[in-house]
Amino acid sequence: MLNEEQYDCAIIGGGVSGLCLSILLARSGRKVILFEKNSYPFNKVCGEYISNESYDFLVRLGLPLDEWDLPRINTLVVNSQKGFSLNAKLPLGGFGLSRYLLDYEMSHLARRNGVCVMEQTKVYNVDYNCVFTNNGRYNTKLCVGAFGKASPVFASEKKNTNNKSNFVAVKYHIKTDLPSNKIELNLFKNGYCGLSQVERYKFCLCYIANAKDLRYYGGNIAALEENVLMKNPRLNAVFRNSEFVNEGPVTISNVKFGERTLTNDKLIYLGDAAGCISPLTGNGISMAAHASYILSGYIESFLNNEKSLSKTRYDYQVAWRATFLKRIQNGKRIQKLSGLTGLSHLLLKVLNSFEGLKSSIISNTHGHPF
């Protein structure tokens, strides 16, 4: 079925990046359609720590964050597998908010701003000015791929084919006993597990492990946790003494980090679809929001006929790389070191005595408010 409407912009994927962009464009009077294959609200694998670099932006967008009594996080604790703890102040800090609530509230905000939000709508092809979904075809002047880490067949052109590391990620909501101002990173062999508070006194426990370690345990997540994660004494205590409040873990596989494709003839890529940062150094949510902010300006110029499409794509690529590439590369390096049990233990011990070095590493992996 062909929908006769002509949209200014079609956005594939209703996560942070797609929703932010849709709201920005709709607020300046553009006709925007957004396709999300799931129905809100739904759980997502994510550590749910959001750097303050995007706090003001999200409030300006219309999210009443100040009213939600969210945990404000200003201290990082990194626990090595051998039981050493590094403590560091987070210069900018952040807050905890579940993706269940964040994406849900943003989808409402998008609708209130006039975005046509199509839930339960999976895009299966894009052909220049036409988007094909399980709910029909839609015409658009421009199409943005904000489909996250997924690699849909219609967007299979990717850059990081030499990226051999492959991770699995698992998330739970739990009740436990960590102060609300702290975020913990607990290291284990070939992976790490974040723990921090979100809304309503729940905690998000989210870890990344090497896919080959999960395969070694026959794909059994409980066995991986028992035999690999719980070798870290802090994780052992958390897994044994916490109440797990959701029915089971939310999981994703095939997680890779690095720059991906930024644009091609049919799509402009946004958020994790353009490039994923390791959550260890992470702020993927803030990066997704920031990239939407940058892209919205270029799309506006294109829709105002101030720039051709090819110039729009080019300028976006230049701005994206200048803003994010260094952070992504730093993140990949630190991610590699963290998985080496003995070395990471030693490095934490050394780092702990150098306040300046600690805060410089943290600052190098974070951005600035926008």
Ligand SMILES: Cc1cc2nc3c(=O)[nH]c(=O)nc-3n(C[C@H](O)[C@H](O)[C@H](O)COP(=O)(O)OP(=O)(O)OC[C@H]3O[C@@H](n4cnc5c(N)ncnc54)[C@H](O)[C@@H]3O)c2cc1C
């Ligand atoms: C284990 C882990 C922990 C993380 N922890 C943090 C953290 O604590 N803090 C932080 O800032 N960042 C974190 N991140 C990164 C963060 O989750 C991402 O950077 C962020 O979600 C990117 O947003 P996005 O909009 O690009 O993608 P997503 O939020 O993944 O949204 C993409 C959307 O597209 C939809 N979709 C996909 N394909 C289609 C299709 N064909 N048709 C229609 N819809 C489609 C999906 O259903 C999804 O809703 C973490 C990442 C991982 C893997």
